[in-house]
Amino acid sequence: MAIPPPQGTPRRVHQPETWALRALGAASAEASGALARRMRMHPTDLSAMSHIAASDGRLGPRELSSRLGITPAAMTDVVDRLEAAGHLLRERDTGDRRRVRLVPTESAATEVRGQLRGLLDRLDALTEEFTEGEREAIHRYLQAATEAYHRFATDDG
Structure with missing residues (x-):
């Protein structure tokens, strides 16, 4: 949805590629919702898994809560659900043993690949x-x- 500029501000016309990219983003969000339904996951859980998968094992719960805009306590619930469902593992960071990294399981990756x-x-x-x-x-x-x-x-x- 385009947001109109404030009153009196000249309207900037964006390039067709910019609008096509915005439409692609909307279609991608729609596809993510469909994937979440097919996998019987909450959309927030699927979004969390997408960030985790894209991070190559470098993402921890604190960074993930920031990316998703949810509290650390709510993030703990998400991670607990995903771990219980067999979608991710908590692993200790080899460089900093206090730090936990979130890693998708192979079964979760296989299921997503199959769905997509x-x-x-x-x-x-x-x-x-x-x-x-x-x-x-x-x-x-x-x-x-x-x-x-x-x-x-x-x-x-």
Whole structure:
């Protein structure tokens, strides 16, 4: 949903690619909701698992609670649920034994891959419609857009 600018502010027209990326984000959120339903998970739990899977075992409960915008106590409940369901493991950080790292189980990764196989196959097939040069440009754009989203998420202003 586009947010209108304040009264008297000139309206900036964004590029079609920017709007397409926003639409992709909305479609991705819709797909995440469908995945959560199919896996019989709460959307917050699935979001937590997505962050954990993307972190390569470097994410702890405190960082995860910050990313999800929930309290550490609520995060403990999420982690307990995911651990009880066999979706993740708590492991001691080898560099700092006081620190706990959250790691997805292989069974959880296998289940997610199975649920997403059709979607990922369709996305892979889309790439065949583009030349190698176009694919490189798309890849660069998506990497830069991902970085812009990360900067927005971590920027205080």
